[in-house]
Amino acid sequence: MTTAQTHVMTVPQITDRLTALADFQQSCVDMVVPSRSITAQVGQIGEAYEPLINVNLGIGDASQFLVHIQDHAHNQIFQTGTDIGLHYGRKLLTAPDLWATNVNHWLGQKDADTSYLLRTRKDFLRSFLSSRYKIVNNYDVALTTLQKATTVGAFPHRFDVSDTHMRLTYLMPNRTVDLNDGDTHTFGFRVSNSEVGMGAVDVKPFLFRWVCTNGLIMGTKEVKQGAMHKVHRGSDLPLGQLSSRTILKQAEVILSEAEDAIEGCLSDEMFNTWKRQLETANETALADEPVKILKRTKFFTEAESTNILYELAQAQQTVFGMVQSMTATARNMHSDRRHEVETFAGKYLNELVPVR
Numbered sequence: 001m002t003t004a005q006t007h008v009m010t011v012p013q014i015t016d017r018l019t020a021l022a023d024f025q026q027s028c029v030d031m032v033v034p035s036r037s038i039t040a041q042v043g044q045i046g047e048a049y050e051p052l053i054n055v056n057l058g059i060g061d062a063s064q065f066l067v068h069i070q071d072h073a074h075n076q077i078f079q080t081g082t083d084i085g086l087h088y089g090r091k092l093l094t095a096p097d098l099w100a101t102n103v104n105h106w107l108g109q110k111d112a113d114t115s116y117l118l119r120t121r122k123d124f125l126r127s128f129l130s131s132r133y134k135i136v137n138n139y140d141v142a143l144t145t146l147q148k149a150t151t152v153g154a155f156p157h158r159f160d161v162s163d164t165h166m167r168l169t170y171l172m173p174n175r176t177v178d179l180n181d182g183d184t185h186t187f188g189f190r191v192s193n194s195e196v197g198m199g200a201v202d203v204k205p206f207l208f209r210w211v212c213t214n215g216l217i218m219g220t221k222e223v224k225q226g227a228m229h230k231v232h233r234g235s236d237l238p239l240g241q242l243s244s245r246t247i248l249k250q251a252e253v254i255l256s257e258a259e260d261a262i263e264g265c266l267s268d269e270m271f272n273t274w275k276r277q278l279e280t281a282n283e284t285a286l287a288d289e290p291v292k293i294l295k296r297t298k299f300f301t302e303a304e305s306t307n308i309l310y311e312l313a314q315a316q317q318t319v320f321g322m323v324q325s326m327t328a329t330a331r332n333m334h335s336d337r338r339h340e341v342e343t344f345a346g347k348y349l350n351e352l353v354p355v356r
Contacts, residue, residue, distance in 0.1 A: 006210075007157055007171060007186075007208065007210065007213070008155040008156060008157055008171065009155075009156045009157065009158075009159060013159070014146065014156055014159070017142070017159045017161070018139070018142060018143065018146070020161075021138050021139040021142055021161070021166075022139050024121070024138075024139075025137055025138070025139045025244070027121055027122060028119065028120065028121045028126070029120045029121070029241060030117065030118070030119050030120070030135065030241065030242045030247065031055075031057070031117075031118050031120070031240065031241045031242065032115050032116070032117050032118075032131050032237045032238060032239050032240060032242065033055055033056075033057065033115060033116060033118060033239065034112075034113070034114065034115045034239065035081075035107050035108075035110040035114045035115065035116060036107075036108075036110075036112070037055060037056045037057065038053060038054070038055060038056075038081075038107055038116065038118075039053070039054040039055075039056070039104060039107075040052070040053060040054075040077075040099065040100040040103035040104050040107070041053075041054050041066075041100050042096040042097055042099075042100050043066060045066055045068060045123055049096070050068070050096065051069060051074075051093065051096050051099050051100065052066045052067065052068065052069065053066070053067050053069055053077075053118075053125050053128075054066050055067070055118065065123075066123070067120055067123050067124055067125040068123055068124045068125065069124075069125045070124055070125060070126055070127075070163065072127070072163070072164055072196060072197075072198060073125045073126060073127050073128050073196075074089070074090075074093065075089070075090075076127060076128040076129060076197060077089070077103060077128045078090075080116075080128060080129060080130060080197075081103075081106075081107065081116060081128050082102070082103055082106030082107060083106055083109075084102055084103070084106060089102075115131040115236075115237075115239060116128060116129065116130065116131055117129040117130065117131050117133050117135075117237060119135075119195070119196060126196050127195075127196035127197050129196075129197045131236055131237050132233060132234055132235060132236055132237070133197060133232050133233070133234065133237075134232045134233060134234030134250055134251065134254070135195065135232070135242070135247045135250065135251065136193060136195065136201055136232060136251040136254050136255070137195050137247060137248075137251070138161065138166040138193055138195050140248055140251055140255060141166065141168075141191060141193045141201065141255065141258065142159075142166065142168060144255045144258060144259065145168055145170075145191045145203075145258060145259075145262065146168075148258075148259045148262050149170050149262070152172075152262065152263065152266055153172065153174065154170040154171065154172050154188060154189070154262075154266070155170060155171050155172075155173065156168060156169070156170055157169045157170060157171045157188065157208065158215075160335035160339075161335075162334075162335055162336050163196075164194055164196055164198040164199075164336070165192060165193070165194045165198060165199055165335075165336060165339070166192070166193050166194070166195075167190060167191070167192045167335065167339055168190065168191045168192075169188065169189075169190045169191075169206055169208075169215065170188045170189055170190075170191075170206075171186050171187075171188035171206075171208055172186065172187055172188050172266060173186060175187040175188070175266070175271055177207075177275050177278055177279075179278060179279065179282045179320065180282075181282075181316075183209050183210060183212060184209070184210040185207055185208070185209055185210075185278070186207070186208045186209075186210065187205065187206070187207055187208075187218075187266075187271060187274065188205075188206045188207075188208060188265075189203055189204065189205055189206050189262055189265040189266070190202070190203070190204050190206045190215075190217060190339075191203050191258065191262075192204075192339070197232065200229050200230055200231045200232065201228065201229075201230045201232070201254050201258060202227075202228060202229050202230075203227060203228040203258050203261035203262055203265065204217050204218065204227050204228075204265070204343075204346075205217075205218035205227065205265045205270065205274060206218060207274070207278070209324065209327075212324070212328055212331075213331055214324055214327035214328050214330075214331065215327055215330070215338075215342045216323060216324075216327050216342055216345055216346055216349070217339075217342050217343045217345070217346040218274050218277075218346055218349075227261060227264070227265070228257060228258060228260075228261035230254050230257060230258075234250060273355055274355075277349070277350075277353055277354075277355055278320060280353050281318065281319040281320035281323065281349055281352070281353040282316070282318055282319075282320040282321075283318065284318055284319045284320075284352065284353055285317060285318055285319075286317050286318065286319065286321075286322060287352075290308075290309055290312055290317070290322065291305075291309065293322065294308060294309070297344075297348070299344055300326075300341075304329055304341075307328075307329040308322075308325045308326055308328075308329050309325075311324070311325035311328045311329060312325040319349065319352045319353055320349075322348070323345045323346075323348060323349045326341060326344070326345040326348070327341065327342055327345050329341065330342055330345075
């Protein structure tokens with residue numbers, strides 16, 4: 001028998017995840033440096049020659065250090081740090097010397113007071129960001145929302161961390177909906193963050209199906225209550241290395257807003273709103289052939305579409321049936337793609353059955 005306990009994380013699992021985030025954060029160094037102190041070069045840290053970034057802090061003998069560049073940080077250099085552009089920049093990576101020449105040229109064109117936030121860990125450049133980027137670390141988001149979840153009776157269901165994103169999903173076992181499909185649907189919320197400039201701090205309502213273990217992001221742009229989307233935008237950061245104390249202090253407002261958004265997700269008003277939407281979607285027949293619907297989305301791969309059609313053949317041919325088939329296909333995907341599909345399915349639901 002499937003119970004709520006089956007789908008929640010244990011205390012040791014949560015502790016392990018938090019400890020890993022804390023250890024990771026302690027091994028990171030964040031610094032704001034002027035553009036003139038950043039040089040692109042082709043060099044060798046390990047065994048291979050590769051594009052590297054040389055940072056000159058101008059402090060003592062160990063003022064210069066080389067870092068590898070993570071893939072998304074390359075993209076940020078092309079789009080934020082220079083005017084190279086993503087398409088041409090990716091081509092330059094196949095010709096490292098030409099890459100270095102281009103990056104150095106464009107960095108040299110910047111005003112003297114231009115600076116960038118470099119987020120590093122050991123000898124890797126994690127992100128290359130504007131000096132106005134407001135840092136909100138994954139550990140602080142996780143700790144804050146876990147504490148808030150405890151006070152509202154929510155239980156952690158998933159704790160996904162990738163190179164670019166963290167997503168925590170919580171369930172409220174006492175908030176369920178019966179859609180007459182032989183399954184239990186439980187509401188909750190998902191908290192998302194990217195501490196490397198790849199996404200905002202998000203809090204969105206979430207629907208979980210017990211037996212099939214599908215997930216669905218319920219938030220909409222039209223309904224501001226019960227959702228949060230806060231970009232990492234702040235004021236100019238001072239030059240030099242940033243302390244963990246300063247970073248946390250600047251993030252406190254966003255963390256507090258996340259707590260407020262969680263309460264909004266779980267209000268009686270929002271619960272009843274989402275419940276009506278789901279009941280309507282479960283009674284609304286698809287207006288076209290499923291194959292044509294999926295083709296028009298231009299979102300799914302051919303393999304994903306095939307899987308969705310397979311799932312739909314075993315479900316009702318309704319809007320909710322299509323939504324559930326999309327999210328059923330997402331179950332075995334990598335966490336980032338899974339989140340994308342679960343979010344897309346929610347948008348599809350909102351387009352066909354708007355929130356009332």
